Amino acid sequence: MLGLGLIGGSLLRAAVRAGREAWGHNRSAPSVDAARADGFDADTDLVAVLQRASAASALIVIAVPVPAVAATLTAIALYAPNCPITDVVSVKAEVAAAAARQGLADRYVGGHPMAGTSASGWSVGSADLFREAVWVVGTDDGVDPGIWTQVAQLALDCGSVVVPAESAEHDRAVARISHLPHLLAETLAITGARGGPLALGLAAGSFRDGTRVAGSAPGLVRAMCEGNRDALLIALDEALTLLQDARTELAEESSAASLVEDGHGARLTYDNQETWEITGIVPGHDGWIEEMRDAGRRGGRLRRL
Amino acid sequence: MLGLGLIGGSLLRAAVRAGREAWGHNRSAPSVDAARADGFDADTDLVAVLQRASAASALIVIAVPVPAVAATLTAIALYAPNCPITDVVSVKAEVAAAAARQGLADRYVGGHPMAGTSASGWSVGSADLFREAVWVVGTDDGVDPGIWTQVAQLALDCGSVVVPAESAEHDRAVARISHLPHLLAETLAITGARGGPLALGLAAGSFRDGTRVAGSAPGLVRAMCEGNRDALLIALDEALTLLQDARTELAEESSAASLVEDGHGARLTYDNQETWEITGIVPGHDGWIEEMRDAGRRGGRLRRL
Known part of the structure; x- marks a missing residue:
C-alpha cells in the first residue's frame, strides 16, 4: 500500500482484516508511526517496501495524491517492475497513461473505490470504509485477466462490489x-x-x-x-x-x-435505478473485456468471482 | 387564514396554540372537514369567512398557491376591504403589485416564513412548523406601521424570528x-x-x-x-x-x-455568518422603514416587539 492517508490507510486495515498479508509505505514518519502504533506493518523507506513487494510478487496499490502518482510509478519501474499494480485514484485515464509511460501498462489495472469523506490522514481511516461501496476496476483493452482478477478480489475482500469500466468511460x-x-x-x-x-x-x-x-x-x-x-x-x-x-x-x-x-x-x-449482479463472465475467456464493459454500462455489479 | 394547506394549516394551528382567535377557509370540503375534525374553525364559504373577518377587523392571511392569489385579493376587496392583510407566499413583489391593483396597497404587508417541506395538505401541517424559522415581513415604502406590527407579532407568536426586508430585495x-x-x-x-x-x-x-x-x-x-x-x-x-x-x-x-x-x-x-437581534427601532417613528431594511440587510432579526 503506497500511501497511508484516508483511502490507503483504510485499505491496509481492510486487507489485513480480510486475512491478507499487507504492508504500507508513507513518506511521513508520523503517519508511519501512527500505523505501527495501531499494529500495522509500515515503513518510510519506499525502496525497501518496493523490494519486499518485488520479492513477494505482491499486488502494489498506489494510494497517493494525483500529483505524486508519476514519481511513485517511476519508483515502481525501478524497484518492482514485475509486480501487478493497481491504484485508488479518482481519475483513471491519466494514471493509465502515466503507467504506460513507465512501461508498466501490462502490469497495471486501475481501480477507484467510490468511498471517502472530507477528512484525511491515517487517523480517520477505517476498515469499514469500503463496505458496500462501489469499486470500479479498469477494463481497458489488453488488460491482463490475472491481474484484473487480483484487483477485483481485493475490492471484494474489502466488502465492496465491483463495477467493470474502461478508464475513459469511468x-x-x-x-x-x-x-x-x-x-x-x-x-x-x-x-x-x-x-x-x-x-x-x-x-x-x-x-x-x-x-x-x-x-x-x-x-x-x-x-x-x-x-x-x-x-x-x-x-x-x-x-x-x-x-x-x-x-x-x-x-x-x-x-x-x-x-x-x-x-x-x-x-x-x-x-x-436498479442494479443487478454480473455472473458468468470469466476473465481471460474470449470477449470477456467487452462483456464486462457492457455489463458495467448497464448497471451490473460483480459480487463474487 | 385563507388556504389550509401545509403553510396555512400549520399557521392556523400555531395561531390558535398561541391563544389567538383564528379561523380558516379552504375551497376543498375534505380539507375543511379534516380541520374541523381536528377541532379547528374552518369553512368552505369564502364570502362568509371574509364577512366575519371584516366584522372583527381581523388580520387576513393569504395562504393560497401563487396562481390563486389574484382571485383571493379580488374577494377581499369585495367583502373585507378594510381588514389588514398579509400573505405567506414565496415571492413578494408580485403579490404586493396584485394587492395594489385591487386598491389594497395601504392595508397589505407581505410576509414569507422560510419554512416548509416537500409534503403538502392540511394533514401534514404542524403548529411547530414555524418554530425558530425566519419570517420575512415586507418593509416597503409607505407601509402602515400598525399593520406591520400586527404581521410581525403573528410571526413571533408562531415562534419565528422576523427579518424586515423590502419586497424586491426579498x-x-x-x-x-x-x-x-x-x-x-x-x-x-x-x-x-x-x-x-x-x-x-x-x-x-x-x-x-x-x-x-x-x-x-x-x-x-x-x-x-x-x-x-x-x-x-x-x-x-x-x-x-x-x-x-x-x-x-x-x-x-x-x-x-x-x-x-x-x-x-x-x-x-x-x-x-452571525445574526444579531434588532432592538430599538419603533414602527411609526421617523425613518423606521429605512432603519428596519438596513438592519435586515446586515443580518439582523427581530425577536420581540
Whole structure:
C-alpha cells in the first residue's frame, strides 16, 4: 500500500482484516508511526517496501495524491517492475497513461473505490470504509485477466462490489456525478454569498445541501476536477447548454417547464435505478473485456468471482 | 387564514396554540372537514369567512398557491376591504403589485416564513412548523406601521424570528438561495442521468445532495421560479458567467482555481455568518422603514416587539 492517508490507510486495515498479508509505505514518519502504533506493518523507506513487494510478487496499490502518482510509478519501474499494480485514484485515464509511460501498462489495472469523506490522514481511516461501496476496476483493452482478477478480489475482500469500466468511460461518468456537482456547488455558494447577510440569513435546505461539497478542501477539489479536465469539460458544456436554454425559456416565455420537468424525471430515474449482479463472465475467456464493459454500462455489479 | 394547506394549516394551528382567535377557509370540503375534525374553525364559504373577518377587523392571511392569489385579493376587496392583510407566499413583489391593483396597497404587508417541506395538505401541517424559522415581513415604502406590527407579532407568536426586508430585495435574495438552487439541481440531475446506469450507479453523496431538491414536485418548483422571474434571471446570469469563466480557465489553463477557491470561501462565509437581534427601532417613528431594511440587510432579526 503506497500511501497511508484516508483511502490507503483504510485499505491496509481492510486487507489485513480480510486475512491478507499487507504492508504500507508513507513518506511521513508520523503517519508511519501512527500505523505501527495501531499494529500495522509500515515503513518510510519506499525502496525497501518496493523490494519486499518485488520479492513477494505482491499486488502494489498506489494510494497517493494525483500529483505524486508519476514519481511513485517511476519508483515502481525501478524497484518492482514485475509486480501487478493497481491504484485508488479518482481519475483513471491519466494514471493509465502515466503507467504506460513507465512501461508498466501490462502490469497495471486501475481501480477507484467510490468511498471517502472530507477528512484525511491515517487517523480517520477505517476498515469499514469500503463496505458496500462501489469499486470500479479498469477494463481497458489488453488488460491482463490475472491481474484484473487480483484487483477485483481485493475490492471484494474489502466488502465492496465491483463495477467493470474502461478508464475513459469511468472518467466521463465521474465527471457527471462527482466533479460537475463540485463546480455547481461552488457556483451556488458564490452566487448566494453575493446576496450578503440578508440572503445567507434566509438560506435553508436547498442552499445548504446544494453547497455542502463547496466545504471540501479546495486542493482536493481542484486535483479531482483538473485531473479529469477533458471529461469534465464535456459535462460542464452540457450543463451550460441546459442553463442557457432555461434562461432563454424563462426570459422569453416566463416558463421554467423544460428544465424543471426533465430534471424531476432525471432525479426519479436516479431514485429508481436498479442494479443487478454480473455472473458468468470469466476473465481471460474470449470477449470477456467487452462483456464486462457492457455489463458495467448497464448497471451490473460483480459480487463474487 | 385563507388556504389550509401545509403553510396555512400549520399557521392556523400555531395561531390558535398561541391563544389567538383564528379561523380558516379552504375551497376543498375534505380539507375543511379534516380541520374541523381536528377541532379547528374552518369553512368552505369564502364570502362568509371574509364577512366575519371584516366584522372583527381581523388580520387576513393569504395562504393560497401563487396562481390563486389574484382571485383571493379580488374577494377581499369585495367583502373585507378594510381588514389588514398579509400573505405567506414565496415571492413578494408580485403579490404586493396584485394587492395594489385591487386598491389594497395601504392595508397589505407581505410576509414569507422560510419554512416548509416537500409534503403538502392540511394533514401534514404542524403548529411547530414555524418554530425558530425566519419570517420575512415586507418593509416597503409607505407601509402602515400598525399593520406591520400586527404581521410581525403573528410571526413571533408562531415562534419565528422576523427579518424586515423590502419586497424586491426579498425576491432578489430568495432567487439566490432558494430558486437558483432548484435550477442547478435540475441541471445536475439531467447531466448525471445522461451518463446512464454506469454514471448513476457510481453516484455518491455529492450527486445525491446536489440533486435532492430536483425531487420536489415540478409544479411547485415552476411556480416559485416563474413567479420570481426577473430576480431569478439576475442570479442565473451570475451563475452562468461564473461557470463560463470556469470553463475557459479549465480549458485554457487546466485550472479550476478561481471557482473552487472563491466557492470554498463563500461556503465558509455561509457557515460562519452571525445574526444579531434588532432592538430599538419603533414602527411609526421617523425613518423606521429605512432603519428596519438596513438592519435586515446586515443580518439582523427581530425577536420581540
